[in-house]
Amino acid sequence: MIRIGLRDARAHFPRFVMSIIAIALGVSFVVGSFCFREMMNDQVDQMLGSNTDHDVYVRGTTEKKDDASGTASTGSSGSSSSLRTYNDVDDSLVDDVAGVEGVKTAEIVYSTSGSLVLARKDGNAVSTMGSPTMGIGLAKGTWRSAHLTRGRWARNDGEIALHAFAAKTAGLGVGDVTKLVYPSGPKDVRVVGVFDTDSSQAGAIIIGLAPSVAKSLVQEQTGEIGTTQYIGVYGSGNKGAPLTHAQQEELAARVRRALPKGSKATAITGDQLRDEYSQAIKDQLGFIQPLILIFAVIALFVGSFIIANTFSMIVRESMRGYALLRSVGTSPAQVFSTVIVQALMLGLVGSAAGIGLGWGMVRLIVAGMARMGTPMSGTATPGATDMLAGLAVGVLVTFAGAALPARRAAMAPPIQAMNETVNPERPVAPRGIAGAAMIALGVVSWMFCVAIAAAGDDGDPTPVAFLNDLASRLGVGWPLGVGAGLIVVGVITLAPALVGPTGAVLGWLPSHVFPVTGRLAVRNLSRQKRRTANTAAALFVGVAIVSCLGVVASSAKSSVAGIVDTGLKSDFTAMSASSGRIPDEAITAIEKTRGVDSVSRSRMLMGVTYGSGKDKAQAMTFAEQPSLFRRVFAPVENSGDADRALRDGELVVGLTVAQDNGWKVGDTVRVNGRRVVVDEEATAKARADYQARVRSEVAGLQAEAQRLAAGGDAAGAQTKLREAQRTADDASNVDPSTLVRTKTETTHRQVRVGAIIENSVYRSMVLMNDDLAERIANEYTMFTIMLFVNARDGADLTALKTRLVNAVKPFYVITVQDRDEFKSSMSSMVDQILIILYALLALSIVIAVFGIVNTLALSVSERTREIGLLRAIGTSRGQVRGMLAIEASLIAVLGTLLGVVVGVGAGAVIQRVYESNGLERLAVPWGQLGLFLALSVLVGVVAALPPARRALKVPVLDAVATD
C-alpha cells in the first residue's frame, strides 16, 4: 500500500508543487521567526556580555515607578521598557566599595547616548540606521571587554578614542583630527586611540571620551550631580578574568556588607543585572516574532487548505482506482494510508524546503542589516529544535489538510458509481450565528476600550462598578487586543454565511455587465460557501492588518499636519538631530540671519517636580517666551487664558498633566526645580589641594635639583629646575574651571495654574515664562531644544530657508525645517513603516493568489462536465475565462472588503483610544484602500488564468462524456 502511495506521489508531483510552496512558505516563517528571535537574543547576550561586563554592581534599593530623568519623550514612557529603575546612589559610595577586599576597581562608568555627533573624515556627520552614537568615559581598566588596538585612551575633551566599527565607518584613524559635536557645540578633537570589543555593537558608534568629559556630559544631560544609577565593580579574584557566578555572589555579599547604613544601596551580581537587561531588551524585541508568526499562520492556514483541495482533486480523480483496490480486498485503512503517505511526503519536502528558506531569510535580513550599517554577530543558524518545530508544523498541517480527502477515499464503496451530484453543503447558518456573536463580543470589547480611553484616568468608563474595576486593572491594551482577536476569528467563522448575500451584492455589477458569465460566476461562489470563505480569509487577515496600520499611519500623519496647519504660526522650526540641545552659538547664528524677525526658543527644565512628599509628580517643563501663544503656537484652551497666564508668570498646564494631578485653574502648585551652583567651599578646597600638590611637587623638584647640584651634576640640576619652573607655570595657567566644584541646589516656588490647554503637542507638558523658569532653574539645568523662527514680513521664505540652513551648517546637527518639512518629517517616518507593511501585504497577496488558484482549480475539476456542457451549447472560450475571472475576483474582493472593513474599524478604534496621545485626527486613506480593492480584482483575474487554461484544455466532447 505504501508503495502505491509513493508511486502515486511521484505521479502527482506536478500537482503538489503549489502545496509544497505554500507549506514551505509557512514553515519558513515559523523557522525564520524563531531563528530571528534567537539571533537577536544571541546578539543581545553577546553585547551585554561585553558591554555590561562588571562582576558586581551597586545600585539603589527602592524601585522607582517612573523614569526619573526628564528627558523621556512623551507618551512612550509606559510602553518602551520593562526594565525596572531604582533610586540613584551616591557617588561617594565608590570609595566605600573600592576598599573592599577582592575588589580590583570600583568606578562609575559615565555613558551618554544620542547626545554626540561624530564628523567623518570627509566632514559630514556619521549617520547610522537607527543605532545610537554613544559616548563612554573610558580609561585604562574601566571596560574590561574593550581593548585598545592602537594608541591610548582620551585624556581631555580634545581627544577621543574610537571603537573599531566607528573608526571604520567614519574613515578615521589614530592621529586624525575631526569634529565632535558636543551638546554645547562642535569642537575639534584628535583621535588618540582605537579599541575593539568582543561582540559587534549592532551598528552603534561608540566614542571613548575622557572620563571627566563623559561625567560632565551626563550630569549636564540628566541634571543629576553626585548620584548615579550604578557603580561597576571588577573583582580581582580571577586574575583579571571575569569572575565565576559563585565568586560574583561572594563579592557582592562582601560589598553589600561594606555599604554604609542609610546609603539606600545594595550590591548585585553582574549576572543578575545582565539577566534583567537581557530580559528587558528581549521583551522590547518580542513584538517582532508574533508579527512574523501571524504571517506564518496565514501561510499555513492557506497551505492546509490548498493541500485539502489538492487531495480532494486527486482523490476524486482516483476514486475508481480506490474502488477497484477495495473490491480486490484492500481495507479502508490501507487506502487511507496510500493517500496519507503522499501527504507526508509532501509535508516533508515542503518543510525541508521551508527550513532552508527560513534560514536563508534570516541570513538575508542579517546581510541587509549589515549593509545598512547594523552588523550582527549573533548566530543565525537554526537550532535542532527550530528545525524540528518547523518540520512538525509542516507535516502536521499537511496531515490535517489531507486527512479528510483520505478518509473519503478510504470510505469509497467497492463498486463506486461515480455521480456528479455534489453532496449538498451543510448549512452555514450555525457558523454564521457563532461568528456574528463573536464579532458582537469583539465590538463590545472595542467599545469598552474606547470608553476607557474617553474617560481618561479619573472618570469611570461605564456605570458598572465591576467593569470599572476591570478597566483600571486591564488598561486599554487588553480590550483592544481581545476585541481584535474576537472580530478576526468571528469574521472568519461568519464568512461562509456572508458568501451568499455579499455574492449577491458584489455580483450585482458583473451580473449586469456580463449577464450570463457574471451570473454563473456569482452562483458558483455560493456552491461551496466554506471553500469560498476560507479562500477569501487568507486575503482578509493580511488586508485587515495592513489597512488597520494604514489608517493609524495616515491618522498620525494627518494629526501632525493638523498641528502645523492649525497651530503653528512660525515660518521655520529648528531642532537638533542628536541630543536635542541647541548650542547657544547656533541660536545666535540664526538670530543674526538676514530676514529673521524673531526667534522664540523652548527651553526644557531638567528634573522639575511638582507638589511635595508622596504626591510629588513629574512633568516635562518648558520655559517659553511670553509671546509664545501669539507668535508661535495658537493655544487650544481647555480653561483659563493661556496667553495671559504665560505673560503673568503663571503655569500653563497640558490637559493630561492637569488630569493626572487633578489641577484646576486657580490652584497653587509647589514647583521644585534644580539649580547647579558653584560649591564655593568645595571649590576653595579643591584649589587649595591643587595648589598644595603643585607646591609640594615644585618643592620636591627643587630639592632634587639642589641635591644634584650638590652632587656636582649641574646639567641635571638645571633640568630639574626647569621642570620645577614648568610645573609652577602649568599650575598658574591651569583652567580654573577644572577646579570648580559644583553642587545641586533645589528650589521651591508656589505658582498658580493659570490655564489648561489641550494642544496635543503640549498635552503632557507644563509651560512657564522665562522669568519664572530662571528663578526655578539656571543655565546648567535648562537647555534650548527647539527654536521657532518667524520671518520678517515680506521676506522671501525660500531664500531665507537657504540662509538659515547655511547659518547652522557649522553645528552639524541643527536642522531647519519649514512648515511643510515639519509636517513631512513625521510623514517620512510613517512612510518607512509603511514600506515594511507593503512588503507584508505583497506576501499575503502571493499566498492568497495560491489559495485562489487552487480553489478554482478544484472547482474546475469538479465542474468538468458542466463546463463541457456550457461549451457545447455555445459558450466561447473567452466566456469561460471571463466566468472564472469573475469568480476569482469576487473571492478576492470579498476577502479584501472584509479586511478593509475590519482594518479600518480597528484603526478607528486605535485612533480614538490614542486620541489624547496626539492621534487627534482620524484619516482613512480611501485612495489607498480603493487601490487595495482594485488590486484585488486584478489578483482575481491573474489567479483565474491557470484554472481557466486547465478548464479549456479539456475538449468539449471529453467534458460531456466524462462520467
Add this chain to the structure above:
Amino acid sequence: MARHSVKSVRAAARRTTRTASSSGAIVSPVPMSGSPSPATDVVARAIDLTKTYGERDSRVVALDHVDVGFVRGEMTAIMGPSGSGKSTLMHCMAGLDRPTSGKVVVEGLEVSSMSQRELTRLRREQIGFIFQSFNLVPTLTAEENILLPLQIAKRPIDREWFDRVVDVVGLRPRLTHRPSQLSGGQQQRVACARAIMARPAVIFADEPTGNLDSRSSREVLGFLKDSVREYGQTIVMVTHDPRAASYADRVLVLADGRITRDLRHPSYEEILEVFATEGDEDDSRDSHVEAGA
C-alpha cells in the same frame, strides 16, 4: 486502461486534424449523391466520412466512408450495437469530434474544418444538444437554463416562443426550480426546451432517454416528435432503445462504421426484427468498472 488509450488516441487524432485543417467554413452547395433520402432539403450532411482511432496495429475504424444526409423537418434515429460508430457519427456531425477524412456540412457550412471560434458560433446558431444526462447547469433555474443558449449568444429572447415551448413541455409551474429539485424526466424536458428554444437548424440528441423510466421517456420523445411535426424541427437522435427509435421518421442502423439499414417510418416490430438479426444490444457504458488514473 482500454478507455484510456482510446482517449489519448482520440486526442492525438484531434491534434493532427486540427493542424491539417486550417480555416473557415466553405459555403457551397453539396451534391446529393449517395443519399437515400427522397427529400431535397438537407440540413446536415456527411460526405465520405471516415474516423479512425489509433495507428497501424491498434487501428480502429469507427466510421468507414459514411455518406448520409439529414433532411429538414425529420427526426432521424441512429441505432446500432456498441462500437458500431453511431455516437462517433453524431459527434462528428455536431462538430464535437473531427473526422479523419471526409466532410461534414451543416446548413452549408463545413463543420469539419472549423476553428474553435467558428465552432462556438455554429453551436450558438445552428446546433442544439440534448445529452443522456447532466444537461443542465445546476446553479441556474429551469427558466435560466432554457434561456441560457440565447443569453450566451446575446440573442434577443422571443417571449412568445418561450411561452409556447414551456407550455408544450409542461414546465410552467417548475420554471423557478433548480435542476436538483426536478425529476429526471423533468430535467430532460428542460434540456429539450433549451435545445429547441434557440430554434437551431438541427438538434443532436445523444441517448436522450437513456436514463429515464418508460413514462418519462414517452413524455420526452413525444415532445421531440411534436416539435418535429409542429415546428418542422430537425432532430438527429442516437439511441439503442427500439421504442425510442420507433418515434423517428427514419432509422439508420450502423454496424462496424457503415450504414447497414435505412428504414423509413419503421414500426416498433420492424425495428425489433432488425435487432434480432443484428444480435447483441449490449451497451458498453453500463458494465464498465475501470481503474482510474
